Amino acid sequence: MNTQCPFCSVQCKMQITEERGAKDTRSSYTVAPLMNLASEGRLCIKGMNAYQHVLTSERIVNPLMKKDGRFVPISWEDAYDIITNKFQELQRSYGKHSIGVYGGGSLTNETAYLLGKFARVALQTKYIDYNGRFCMSAAASAGVKVFGLDRGLTNQLADIEKAECIILAGTNIAECQPTLMPYFTRAKEKGAVLIAIDPRETGTTRISNFHLRVKPGMDATLANGMLKVLLEEGLVDRTFVEQRTSGFEELRAHLDAIRMEDIVELTGVPAQQIRDAALAYGKASTGMVFTARGVEQQTDGHMAVRNFLNLVLLTGKIGKPGCGYGAVTGQGNGQGGREHGQKADQLPGYRLIENPEDRTYVAGVWGIEPDELPGKGVSAYEMMEKVVEQEIRALLVMGSNPIVSNPNANVVEDGLKKLELLVVVDFLMSETAQLADLVLPASAYLENTGTLTNLEGRVLLREAGRPAPGESRHDWRILCDLADRLGRGTYFQFTEAEEIFDELRLASRGGAADYYGITYERLRREEGVYWPCPELDHPGAKRLFETSFPLPGGKALLTAVENHLPKEQVDAQFPLYLTTGRVVTHYLTGVQTRRSYTLLAQDIESFMEIHPKTARAYNIEDATLVKLETRRGVIYVRSRLREEIREDTVFVPMHWGDTQNVNKITHDALDPTCRMPGFKVCAVNVSPLVSE
Numbered sequence: 001m002n003t004q005c006p007f008c009s010v011q012c013k014m015q016i017t018e019e020r021g022a023k024d025t026r027s028s029y030t031v032a033p034l035m036n037l038a039s040e041g042r043l044c045i046k047g048m049n050a051y052q053h054v055l056t057s058e059r060i061v062n063p064l065m066k067k068d069g070r071f072v073p074i075s076w077e078d079a080y081d082i083i084t085n086k087f088q089e090l091q092r093s094y095g096k097h098s099i100g101v102y103g104g105g106s107l108t109n110e111t112a113y114l115l116g117k118f119a120r121v122a123l124q125t126k127y128i129d130y131n132g133r134f135c136m137s138a139a140a141s142a143g144v145k146v147f148g149l150d151r152g153l154t155n156q157l158a159d160i161e162k163a164e165c166i167i168l169a170g171t172n173i174a175e176c177q178p179t180l181m182p183y184f185t186r187a188k189e190k191g192a193v194l195i196a197i198d199p200r201e202t203g204t205t206r207i208s209n210f211h212l213r214v215k216p217g218m219d220a221t222l223a224n225g226m227l228k229v230l231l232e233e234g235l236v237d238r239t240f241v242e243q244r245t246s247g248f249e250e251l252r253a254h255l256d257a258i259r260m261e262d263i264v265e266l267t268g269v270p271a272q273q274i275r276d277a278a279l280a281y282g283k284a285s286t287g288m289v290f291t292a293r294g295v296e297q298q299t300d301g302h303m304a305v306r307n308f309l310n311l312v313l314l315t316g317k318i319g320k321p322g323c324g325y326g327a328v329t330g331q332g333n334g335q336g337g338r339e340h341g342q343k344a345d346q347l348p349g350y351r352l353i354e355n356p357e358d359r360t361y362v363a364g365v366w367g368i369e370p371d372e373l374p375g376k377g378v379s380a381y382e383m384m385e386k387v388v389e390q391e392i393r394a395l396l397v398m399g400s401n402p403i404v405s406n407p408n409a410n411v412v413e414d415g416l417k418k419l420e421l422l423v424v425v426d427f428l429m430s431e432t433a434q435l436a437d438l439v440l441p442a443s444a445y446l447e448n449t450g451t452l453t454n455l456e457g458r459v460l461l462r463e464a465g466r467p468a469p470g471e472s473r474h475d476w477r478i479l480c481d482l483a484d485r486l487g488r489g490t491y492f493q494f495t496e497a498e499e500i501f502d503e504l505r506l507a508s509r510g511g512a513a514d515y516y517g518i519t520y521e522r523l524r525r526e527e528g529v530y531w532p533c534p535e536l537d538h539p540g541a542k543r544l545f546e547t548s549f550p551l552p553g554g555k556a557l558l559t560a561v562e563n564h565l566p567k568e569q570v571d572a573q574f575p576l577y578l579t580t581g582r583v584v585t586h587y588l589t590g591v592q593t594r595r596s597y598t599l600l601a602q603d604i605e606s607f608m609e610i611h612p613k614t615a616r617a618y619n620i621e622d623a624t625l626v627k628l629e630t631r632r633g634v635i636y637v638r639s640r641l642r643e644e645i646r647e648d649t650v651f652v653p654m655h656w657g658d659t660q661n662v663n664k665i666t667h668d669a670l671d672p673t674c675r676m677p678g679f680k681v682c683a684v685n686v687s688p689l690v691s692e
């Protein structure tokens, strides 16, 4: 079967071939990469093994209900009855908004769209949001504010090789999107200067000409230093700034008032390195800037991204070959998942739930009155707070694992235990599913037809290659069935994914993320189509902002950004910074990759990366169990002594649950604009476990 890897936003194509074993022996599988324009025929270790978790015997194949603390199989009919009766009872007692819906960035566009419609039309609750809030919200909100539009890359991956200088800020492409690395190595071979910004040395920083080893949380300040150098050295594209931006004078006055000495002190990056990096980018005639979670998962993530966009705009490096910005999306459908309505403030096609015209348009497509649509809800973590406060009394979770992915996860877990009904739709038993009252078995990616939008904004069709096992059902089918039981089935008359996509096309028509011109037939014929694509004969927009920005006067917005400090500072009790991230072998909270025997064998448990000098100071030896403690709680992982990390910082990956779940100890302060939690920095103490 031909398919696409589900484990990141590149969506590499591959062919999986089953060789059936003789009687009583197991089948074997071979995986071969297929050519496509993004991955150029490459697969990384995750893609090569992305079939194992689908074929595992741990698949959930029946609806399950918890009885006396144990899950027992029940029929679909009984499961639907229990869920819809309880939803209706709670809504009668506590109002429509007593039910919450929580989605995921790995769902197809069709399911993400239908989940938003299910919340607003079938349940009429305002409480819907999804785990993509934790990976894209800072870059998305910054893109909308600065450019007037959020699309992961403003241009194609193919432009990378045309760039003379590339800034990789808080992005570890070598581990998170490995098949993209040749774009950067080829650019370097052609003479491009690569500038990496990261507190740790990684596979990405190692190929770079400059590695600015910034203190966690100080990326926006570092960008201020680079902007200051650009101004002082006259490396500003005056014509572009005058004709295509607003806000320059305020930015200049702000930068004039900032002292480079303070920037050096706050970031921990020497002035000469800041200067060299700024000169390399400013003097290059073409260049690209990429940000990812290192910059974005901050309590000032929105403004931090805006400061990197200031670099792009001040030098006029956008809207032409070899120039642009990219938010390197992590989740498989991190781009499409944020476009079609599973966010609290959003309707399909990036329409806004608080905009009367948008409400009227989408209500018209859905066949309801605009005032039937609920208003704006709250962000993912704030939904968990509503659960804790028991304003939300029942929760439907689809394709997500919130008790591992939310910050301050102990509190989230306590909240979920208070729910009167927790329903999880998944195909594997996640940590959240283990807490559920009912688990509904969904199909996995190999069994699901649907579209996904890669990090470039290119829409791709992934077709099912095998039937779903046992009684598993497509997630969109489950939503239609539940809507029917809730008396709203007339709005959910879909018999296949393509019909949902056709309605999505209509609902997005005229919106910022316009999919109207994209059809399954086109996607089968062409190798993906970029949005916006407003007409059937439109080629799709490969490069954005060539002549203007969708903002007043067609101008992008330059902004003065303060030297903001993280919400939690180190002190005598918690003297080190804790930062989090990914490893190459695992995806999100590890529910899927920990079920792949090959991937699990590579990284079987979590770890704490610590500098050898720091480890000595804390009596920590290599490969020994350590306790990490913050104001939120404790976790226990094994140490890895590495010179690659700053001496004041430790790193723990995010892919494990229970006592290794780093989010039990991360800080839950949120960015004031996009409500992104500050996963990337908090204060921690570490100690060897043996001393207890």
Ligand code: SF4
Binding pocket: 005, 006, 007, 008, 009, 010, 011, 012, 039, 042, 043, 044, 045, 046, 047, 048, 176, 177, 178, 179, 180
């Ligand atoms: Fe490609 Fe990403 Fe899958 Fe690796 S994880 S094979 S880079 S889609």
